[in-house]
Amino acid sequence: MTRLNLEILANEMSPLGLLCLRRRELLSNPGTIVTEVTLNHEFLMSSLYSDSERALARIALEMHDGKELNVLVGGLGLGYTASEALSSDRVAKAEVVDLLPEVIDWFVRGLIPLSDSLKEDSRLLISQGDVFQRLADPVGKLFDLILIDVDHSPEERLGGESHSFYSIPGLRAARQHLAEGGILAVWSYAENSDFVDALHAVFDHVRVESVSYDHENTDQKHTDWLFFAHG
DSSP, X not given: OOOOOEEXXXXXXXTTEEEEEEEEEOTTSTTOXXXXXXXXXXXXXXXXXOHHHHHHHHHHHHHOOOSSEEEEEEOOTTSHHHHHHHTSTXXXXXXXXXXXXXXXXXXXXXXXXXXXXXXXXXXXXXXXXXXXXXXHSOOOSOEEEEEXXXXXXXXXXXXXXXXXXXXXXXXXXXXXXXXXXXXXEEEESSOOHHHHHHXXXXXXXXXXXXXXXXXXXXXXXXXXXXXXXXX
């Protein structure tokens, strides 16, 4: 008898297209269960590869020596960036903004791996909205860390919308939402020298970090890129 290796947890149309949440056991490592998201049948994210999502928050926290930090996370995903931020007792509040109500519903229904632990943390607030629009709007609350993990890269954006966030004017607007000493951190699956140049034009200090891992399906090393800016 053949054991079914794939379980579809949710499959629904979103503002960006067909969104699928699935769970499977690794054939290469029986007993290891991974949760994955696809968008329009293309791989989007996996619980198997969360190092760079966690590093986005961890490195930003290492760069900031303050306490009672207020954190804004753009993109809920599977929850790893928010979870890493909340792992620090220096974080007072973490607000997560996600464009897709479907993703937030997965969290509410306990379908993503970190749902239960995140729900137990009273410092967490999750809301539906466009974080790029939030950063383009007039300044309200200031944040010590702004962590953005929304698009594939500054050049390859989900939904194909032309956000100005990655441009010099967009970064200048986003900078206004940072408290003194605040850090802006952006995740990407690709290097982008134009984005680095834009960051240098707006911020005094720019740092680029790479996070590499062995991809299960291709047997090749893949590298994600993290951009940090402050000052």
